[in-house]
Amino acid sequence: TQLLEQSPQFLSIQEGENLTVYCNSSSVFSSLQWYRQEPGEGPVLLVTVVTGGEVKKLKRLTFQFGDARKDSSLHITAAQPGDTGLYLCAGGPAGNNRKLIWGLGTSLAVNP
Amino acid sequence: GAGVSQSPRYKVAKRGQDVALRCDPISGHVSLFWYQQALGQGPEFLTYFQNEAQLDKSGLPSDRFFAERPEGSVSTLKIQRTQQEDSAVYLCASSAQAGNQPQHFGDGTRLSIL
Numbered sequence: 001t002q003l004l005e006q007s008p009q010f011l012s013i014q015e016g017e018n019l020t021v022y023c024n025s026s027s028v029f030s031s032l033q034w035y036r037q038e039p040g041e042g043p044v045l046l047v048t049v050v051t052g053g054e055v056k057k058l059k060r061l062t063f064q065f066g067d068a069r070k071d072s073s074l075h076i077t078a079a080q081p082g083d084t085g086l087y088l089c090a091g092g093p094a095g096n097n098r099k100l101i102w103g104l105g106t107s108l109a110v111n112p
Numbered sequence: 113g114a115g116v117s118q119s120p121r122y123k124v125a126k127r128g129q130d131v132a133l134r135c136d137p138i139s140g141h142v143s144l145f146w147y148q149q150a151l152g153q154g155p156e157f158l159t160y161f162q163n164e165a166q167l168d169k170s171g172l173p174s175d176r177f178f179a180e181r182p183e184g185s186v187s188t189l190k191i192q193r194t195q196q197e198d199s200a201v202y203l204c205a206s207s208a209q210a211g212n213q214p215q216h217f218g219d220g221t222r223l224s225i226l
Contacts, residue, residue, distance in 0.1 A: 006154075030212065031212065031213075033214055040219065041219050041220075042116070042203055042205070042217025042218050042219050042220055043155070043203075043215075043217050044217070045214045045215070045216070048214055086152065086154075088154050088155075090215075092212035092213065093212055094212070095210075095212065098210075098211055098212045099145070099157060099160050099168060099211040099212065100211070100212060100215065102154045102155055102156075102157070103154055104153055104154045105152070105153055105154035107152050
């Protein structure tokens with residue numbers, strides 16, 4: 001059974017601080033996706049990384065896929081209150097009939 | 113709109129009643145997923161369709177849960193003889209092709225069992 005461990009589970013920081021969220025697995029994924037979910041809404045895709053070592057930037061968010069495609073990180077620089085939400089990682093196993101493997105999520109609160 | 117649509121947004125039912133939750137995926141999307149989500153946690157997989165075929169129903173918690181997608185588009189998740197532990201947000205998602213591709217989510221149905 002493939003698992004994706006996400007940490008930390010909860011994070012409360014002050015506006016302007018930096019933070020990193022991690023997703024780790026012992027399994028190799030063909031892709032790793034990051035989503036953000038706000039209360040009362042469904043998760044929204046932020047980015048997909050597919051190549052080992054790949055780094056993608058989305059404004060103040062930096063996403064990295066591990067060289068071995070088993071882990072990923074999300075780094076937020078100078079967090080803003082608008083970054084508050086639930087961050088989810090999901091690994092895509094190889095194979096068209098396979099389903100995503102989800103992390104448990106990181107609940108981020110950025111205090112003004 | 114062009115996104116995934118779920119209805120109703122909120123459902124309150126008495127214990128023992130049957131409920132039906134509807135999902136309209138993005139037009140043309142092949143894969144459709146149902147998830148159950150507890151507050152502050154990630155989505156837990158329930159079942160997965162590719163077109164009208166239910167490829168995986170391993171996440172359905174009991175035989176009271178049943179999902180269908182008869183024409184390969186709209187899907188219904190039915191829960192029979194509801195229990196209090198069924199209270200949760202039920203999310204539907206679709207993806208254009210395979211099940212391991214990025215998913216587009218609806219805003220969910222919040223189910224409360226009294």
